Amino acid sequence: MTQRSKRHNRRYGIPRREFLQYVAAVSAIPTIAVRAVGRVNERPKFPGNPFALGVASGDPEPDGVVIWTRLAPQPLDGGGMPHEAVRTRWEVATDATFANPVRQGTALAMPQLGHSVHVEVDGLQPQRRYFYRFHAGNETSPVGRTRTAPARDALPDRLRFAFTSCQHYETGYFNGYPHMQQEDLDLVIHLGDYIYEYAGIDKRPRKHIGSEIVSLDDYRTRYAQYRLDKTLQDTHRLFPWLVTWDDHEFDNNYANLVSEEDGISPEAFLARRMNAYQAYYEFMPLRRRSFPRGPHMKLYRGCQYGRLANFHVLDTRQYRTDQPNGDGQKPMTDKVLDPRATMLGNKQEHWLMSSLLQSPSTWNVLAQQVMMAPLNRGEGQDRRYSMDQWPGYEVSRRRLLRFFHERKIANPVVLTGDIHLNWVNDLQLDFQDPKSPRVGTELVGTSMSSSGNGGNVIPEYERAAAQNDFVRWYNSNRGYVACDITPQAWTTHFRATPFVDKPGSPIVTKASFVIEQGQPGAKPA
Numbered sequence: 001m002t003q004r005s006k007r008h009n010r011r012y013g014i015p016r017r018e019f020l021q022y023v024a025a026v027s028a029i030p031t032i033a034v035r036a037v038g039r040v041n042e043r044p045k046f047p048g049n050p051f052a053l054g055v056a057s058g059d060p061e062p063d064g065v066v067i068w069t070r071l072a073p074q075p076l077d078g079g080g081m082p083h084e085a086v087r088t089r090w091e092v093a094t095d096a097t098f099a100n101p102v103r104q105g106t107a108l109a110m111p112q113l114g115h116s117v118h119v120e121v122d123g124l125q126p127q128r129r130y131f132y133r134f135h136a137g138n139e140t141s142p143v144g145r146t147r148t149a150p151a152r153d154a155l156p157d158r159l160r161f162a163f164t165s166c167q168h169y170e171t172g173y174f175n176g177y178p179h180m181q182q183e184d185l186d187l188v189i190h191l192g193d194y195i196y197e198y199a200g201i202d203k204r205p206r207k208h209i210g211s212e213i214v215s216l217d218d219y220r221t222r223y224a225q226y227r228l229d230k231t232l233q234d235t236h237r238l239f240p241w242l243v244t245w246d247d248h249e250f251d252n253n254y255a256n257l258v259s260e261e262d263g264i265s266p267e268a269f270l271a272r273r274m275n276a277y278q279a280y281y282e283f284m285p286l287r288r289r290s291f292p293r294g295p296h297m298k299l300y301r302g303c304q305y306g307r308l309a310n311f312h313v314l315d316t317r318q319y320r321t322d323q324p325n326g327d328g329q330k331p332m333t334d335k336v337l338d339p340r341a342t343m344l345g346n347k348q349e350h351w352l353m354s355s356l357l358q359s360p361s362t363w364n365v366l367a368q369q370v371m372m373a374p375l376n377r378g379e380g381q382d383r384r385y386s387m388d389q390w391p392g393y394e395v396s397r398r399r400l401l402r403f404f405h406e407r408k409i410a411n412p413v414v415l416t417g418d419i420h421l422n423w424v425n426d427l428q429l430d431f432q433d434p435k436s437p438r439v440g441t442e443l444v445g446t447s448m449s450s451s452g453n454g455g456n457v458i459p460e461y462e463r464a465a466a467q468n469d470f471v472r473w474y475n476s477n478r479g480y481v482a483c484d485i486t487p488q489a490w491t492t493h494f495r496a497t498p499f500v501d502k503p504g505s506p507i508v509t510k511a512s513f514v515i516e517q518g519q520p521g522a523k524p525a
C-alpha cells in the first residue's frame with residue numbers, strides 16, 4: 001500500500017496482435033520446460049558461482065516439498081547463463097552430510113524460465129526434517145533445510161510458524177530475518193510486497209537498481225537484488241515458505257486489469273503483469289499448479305497441517321473489482337455497497353468456502369493481504385475507511401464473516417500484511433453493533449522494512465485504535481510475527497526490530513496475545 005498520485009504517461013504501448021502472440025509464446029513454456037527441445041548442456045562451466053541466489057523450499061505437503069534454485073553466476077547482469085538448457089542434479093537426505101540420500105534426480109534449468117529449477121519432491125515422510133542441495137557442472141549449492149507437513153489425519157502437539165510482509169529494500173535492512181532464523185519454525189509465511197517496483201531513489205539506506213520495473217529482465221534483476229540480501233536468502237534456505245503476493249510484486253494498488261495510473265491500455269497493463277507474474281514464479285518455491293498462463297497465475301491454494309491447522313492462501317489482487325469511490329479513505333457509501341463488487345472473484349471465493357467447509361482442522365487460517373476489520377480512520381461523524389482494503393468491498397466482507405458464523409467454521413484466524421503496522425482485531429459479524437458476536441480474529445503483521453524505522457506515534461492510527469472497539473492492540477514498529485499453535489490455544493508474539501536504517505538490530509517482543517480454541521478474539525497472553 002502506498003498513497004501516490006495518478007500519473008498519465010507511460011513508456012510502452014503494445015499493439016493487440018503482438019500482445020496475443022506474446023501471450024501464446026509464453027503460455028507454451030510449461031511444456032517446453034518439461035520436455036526440452038534442442039541441446040542440453042550436461043557439463044556447464046560458469047563464470048562465477050552459479051548458486052549465488054541460494055536455495056529455497058516451499059508449499060509443504062505430508063509427502064514432500066518443492067525445492068528451488070536458480071542458476072545465475074551473474075545475478076544482477078542478466079544471470080550470466082548461456083541461452084541453453086542446463087542439466088542439474090538434486091539430492092534430499094535426512095542428514096546435512098548427505099550420507100544417506102533418500103531421494104535424488106535431475107532437472108533441467110531452462111533459459112525460458114531464467115534457469116530457475118523447481119523440483120516437486122515426493123515420497124518423503126510426514127512432519128520430518130530434510131536437507132537438500134543441487135549440483136550443476138562441478139558446482140554444488142549451499143545445503144537447504146526443510147520440513148514436510150504432518151499427515152492429513154494426524155493431530156500434532158504444536159505448530160510454530162512466522163509471518164511477515166512488505167520488505168522495501170530501499171527503506172531498510174531486513175533486520176527481522178536473522179532473528180527469525182533463530183526460532184524453531186515449521187514454516188515461514190510471506191504475505192506479499194516481497195519486492196517493490198519503484199525506481200531507485202538516492203539518500204535512502206539502500207538503493208534499487210534501475211528505473212521502475214516493466215520488462216521481464218527488469219523484474220528478474222529486482223528479485224535478484226532482493227534475494228542477494230543474505231538475511232533473506234538464508235531464511236529461505238532454513239525453512240519451507242508459503243508465499244503469496246500483494247500489489248508491489250506488480251504495481252501499487254492495482255486491481256485486476258485496472259492500473260493505478262490513468263491512460264494505460266489493458267493490453268500494455270497485461271503485458272507488464274505477465275512479466276511480473278513470470279518473474280515471481282521463477283523466484284519462488286512454487287508448485288507447477290501455480291505456473292503462470294500468460295498474465296494469469298493461480299496463487300490461491302491450500303496447505304494443511306493435519307487436523308491442527310489449515311492454511312487457505314489467498315490472492316486479493318488479481319481478481320478484485322476496481323477500488324470503489326476513487327480509492328483512498330472514503331465513507332462507506334455508494335460503490336462500497338455494490339453487491340457486484342468482489343475482493344476474491346467468484347471462483348476463488350467458492351473455492352475458499354468449500355475448502356473451509358471440508359476442513360478437518362482446529363484452526364482455519366486465511367493467509368492474505370489487506371485488512372479485514374472495518375477500521376474507521378475518520379474524525380467524529382466523518383467516518384472513513386480504506387477503499388483498498390476489505391471495507392471497500394463491504395458486501396464481500398460481510399458475506400465471508402456471515403459464512404464463518406452460519407457454517408460454524410472452526411476458529412477462523414485472518415493473517416494480514418500490507419499496511420506496515422501491527423493490529424490485533426476481533427472480527428465481528430456486524431461491526432455497527434458492539435454486542436454482535438465475534439466470528440474470528442485478525443492478526444495484522446507489520447512490515448519487515450517498508451516505511452523505515454517505525455516505532456513512532458502516528459496520530460491518525462492512535463485515534464483509529466482508540467475509536468474502533470474491535471481493536472485489541474496496535475503498534476508501529478518493524479518486524480515479524482511468531483505464532484505457536486496447539487490444539488487448545490494459539491499464542492502470537494509480535495517481534496519488533498527497533499531500527500532498520502542500518503543492519504544488526506536487536507529483537508524485542510512488543511506484545512503477546514492468546515486465542516483460546518472455540519473463543520474468537522485475542523487476549524493479552
Ligand SMILES: [Fe+2]
Pocket residue numbers: 001166167193248418419420447450
Ligand atoms: Fe507494503
